[in-house]
Amino acid sequence: MYKILRAEELASNIYLMDVEAPRVASRCLPGQFVIVKLDEVSERIPLTICDYDPEKGTVTIVFQPIGVSTRKYVSLKAGDCFEDFVGPLGQPSELTHLSPEELKQKKIVFVGGGVGTAPVYPQLKWLHAHGVTPDCIIGARTKDLIILEEEMKAVSNLYLTTDDGSYVRKGMGTDVLRDLVQNQGKKYDLCVAIGPMIMMKFVCLLTKELGIPTIVSMNPIMVDGTGMCGACRLMVGDEVKFACVDGPEFDGHKVDFDLAMKRQQMYKTEEGRALLRAQEGETHHGGCGNCGGDK
Amino acid sequence: MGDVLKKVPVREQDPKVRATNFDEVCLGYNQEEAQEEAVRCLNCKKAQCVIGCPVSIDIPAFIHEVKEGNFAEAYRVISESSALPAVCGRVCPQETQCEGKCIRGKKGEPVSIGKLERFVADWAKENGIKPTPAAQKNGHKVAVIGSGPAGLTCAGDLARMGYDVTIFEALHKAGGVLVYGIPEFRLPKEKVVAAEVENVKSLGVKIETNVIIGKSVTIDELLKDEGFEAVFIGSGAGLPMFMGIPGEQANGVFSANEYLTRNNLMKAFRDDYDTPIVHGKKVVVVGGGNVAMDAARTALRLGAETHIVYRRSEAELPARAEEVHHAKEEGVIFDLLCNPVEILADENSWVTGVRCIRMELGEPDASGRRRPVEIPGSEFEIEADTVIMSLGTSPNPLISSTTYGLDVNKRKCIVADEEFGRTSKEGVYAGGDAVTGAATVILAMGAGKAGARGIDEYIKSKNA
Numbered sequence: 001m002y003k004i005l006r007a008e009e010l011a012s013n014i015y016l017m018d019v020e021a022p023r024v025a026s027r028c029l030p031g032q033f034v035i036v037k038l039d040e041v042s043e044r045i046p047l048t049i050c051d052y053d054p055e056k057g058t059v060t061i062v063f064q065p066i067g068v069s070t071r072k073y074v075s076l077k078a079g080d081c082f083e084d085f086v087g088p089l090g091q092p093s094e095l096t097h098l099s100p101e102e103l104k105q106k107k108i109v110f111v112g113g114g115v116g117t118a119p120v121y122p123q124l125k126w127l128h129a130h131g132v133t134p135d136c137i138i139g140a141r142t143k144d145l146i147i148l149e150e151e152m153k154a155v156s157n158l159y160l161t162t163d164d165g166s167y168v169r170k171g172m173g174t175d176v177l178r179d180l181v182q183n184q185g186k187k188y189d190l191c192v193a194i195g196p197m198i199m200m201k202f203v204c205l206l207t208k209e210l211g212i213p214t215i216v217s218m219n220p221i222m223v224d225g226t227g228m229c230g231a232c233r234l235m236v237g238d239e240v241k242f243a244c245v246d247g248p249e250f251d252g253h254k255v256d257f258d259l260a261m262k263r264q265q266m267y268k269t270e271e272g273r274a275l276l277r278a279q280e281g282e283t284h285h286g287g288c289g290n291c292g293g294d295k
Numbered sequence: 296m297g298d299v300l301k302k303v304p305v306r307e308q309d310p311k312v313r314a315t316n317f318d319e320v321c322l323g324y325n326q327e328e329a330q331e332e333a334v335r336c337l338n339c340k341k342a343q344c345v346i347g348c349p350v351s352i353d354i355p356a357f358i359h360e361v362k363e364g365n366f367a368e369a370y371r372v373i374s375e376s377s378a379l380p381a382v383c384g385r386v387c388p389q390e391t392q393c394e395g396k397c398i399r400g401k402k403g404e405p406v407s408i409g410k411l412e413r414f415v416a417d418w419a420k421e422n423g424i425k426p427t428p429a430a431q432k433n434g435h436k437v438a439v440i441g442s443g444p445a446g447l448t449c450a451g452d453l454a455r456m457g458y459d460v461t462i463f464e465a466l467h468k469a470g471g472v473l474v475y476g477i478p479e480f481r482l483p484k485e486k487v488v489a490a491e492v493e494n495v496k497s498l499g500v501k502i503e504t505n506v507i508i509g510k511s512v513t514i515d516e517l518l519k520d521e522g523f524e525a526v527f528i529g530s531g532a533g534l535p536m537f538m539g540i541p542g543e544q545a546n547g548v549f550s551a552n553e554y555l556t557r558n559n560l561m562k563a564f565r566d567d568y569d570t571p572i573v574h575g576k577k578v579v580v581v582g583g584g585n586v587a588m589d590a591a592r593t594a595l596r597l598g599a600e601t602h603i604v605y606r607r608s609e610a611e612l613p614a615r616a617e618e619v620h621h622a623k624e625e626g627v628i629f630d631l632l633c634n635p636v637e638i639l640a641d642e643n644s645w646v647t648g649v650r651c652i653r654m655e656l657g658e659p660d661a662s663g664r665r666r667p668v669e670i671p672g673s674e675f676e677i678e679a680d681t682v683i684m685s686l687g688t689s690p691n692p693l694i695s696s697t698t699y700g701l702d703v704n705k706r707k708c709i710v711a712d713e714e715f716g717r718t719s720k721e722g723v724y725a726g727g728d729a730v731t732g733a734a735t736v737i738l739a740m741g742a743g744k745a746g747a748r749g750i751d752e753y754i755k756s757k758n759a
Contacts, residue, residue, distance in 0.1 A: 027512070259544055
């Protein structure tokens, strides 16, 4: 059992938890993820690591409830437990392999979107601890969805933007990046983009145009997270890669985002069915257009 | 008394009924049937069956006890050699091992050794009989990686010798392939696998789940920091292979590993579990091994018309004869001597079919089986909404790539000797699919036993 020490709603429908998992906490590096399973009947869910404390033996996760299993997490409080919590999974960020000198020479910009802000944070924090303060652009749909603002400010030069202009400025993360490079004379050797696939796709289109090598962090469907199932396979260049063991970080200019987005739809109707079953129980007899219960 | 040349028939669920449920297909012998079958054993002096058994169970001795009605004693005899009799009785390829060597089989059918082993193990469980733990602990700590057949066997043997054993399992449940790979209808999870795992624990073995060696902790750290004197690697062959043909990334193409893991480990077939599985209407399973049969029969039970597509002929199917027989009875359609060349998909990237090419058998290849050769111009299409690739698996490089000084071959299999499971690294032993590539439960158990012998010898000589 893995005890939850802190549980809070960071923003509308975005939640943060500190979970006691000493083995995981002692090994975490930026870029990695965990797989969480609440109870016997729940799915194994891959979640990004937002922070970790080897001393306290805790790992901080951030999630947005979307499927049946993550919706159950919403009601969890400090003192409750996850039955399973395994990691750290995936390869650490390539930045962690660089020497302090190499890091200091690199001009890095991060672009985070929505709940994808969470896995950007440990990378910024790690770089900051190694003497580098990168630029970081965080985009959200609206002001209420901005998370971890103070924490991010402490470890980066933060540029915030909202799609609807309700906070700081109006526009997408890509607009800010274009502005920084084309109007404000910024030069970057590397862009790290983490967020919804559609956002990462557009960041990559832009950075290709601007000639900035770009790393993205993929979060496809997974079951085991250790290379066993192959559900998370992606096309990166001409090669099939498993996000769980080869990634999750890849060269964004080589990732086939259109294919990845189609693959992400695979269980949409199945998830919808499971959700309806949960909500409506025995009273659901079709009409959803999915389950065929009315046919 | 029936025909002495024939096995006492075993009761099975009716094929029509079982094709719609996940309950066990084979119902096993009852006491009378088991004793009747036991009488058929000739109690050979130089028993060939024992030579055919990778863990050398004293088969004539346990069958003798069954004949006499001493089932507890029969269980004790088996337990001396096997930690997982209820599993082996169900999934071993007996026809090529013990039963394949049985003298009775020269003229008529061999003794039904597998069904007798299963009967004894099930009887012991129903009567609350457990294996006997070591009289005294020796205080030496050994780590076992993986709780599949190799790991459980190695751990069980070492614990009975008095070692303090901890198994580290990457998944959330112990059992390895017995839990995620082999379906409920062939190997019940609670009644059989969980019970066998409990038996191993009753010997004093500790099992820590959710620990991925190479990620959560490394072998070098187990040896250096956690006080383990030796490590046995039984991490299996978990990485799925794909064909590398066009369309393989389409939605609806799964590895057998994913399909079976969703259904077996995550219990997607049950309404009360959250994990989804795609319920195909027309499913094509590519491959001819036990895993392909398991995937096909699972898809069938989930309501699909199911085809096995295999590039050789029936005689070359690597699956156990019983599985092929059961699959046919249940209505799985065998499209033999054909091979997929492309997966067809619609504009939303969902599978619509498989383009195949017909094959014929040519000269024997390195494996001794006749090599399938494409017949030019014989392409045809099979309609399908789901394709399951069951082409075999290879070992996960997670451990070998994070363990200093551990040699692997070019197939990424850990190099270890057969007799003791010794690897290139001192104190590290290995066995099972991690060493051989995907093979059978019983061969992995044999390797687990060899590893236990090797580790025992190593620790004793170090402390001598």
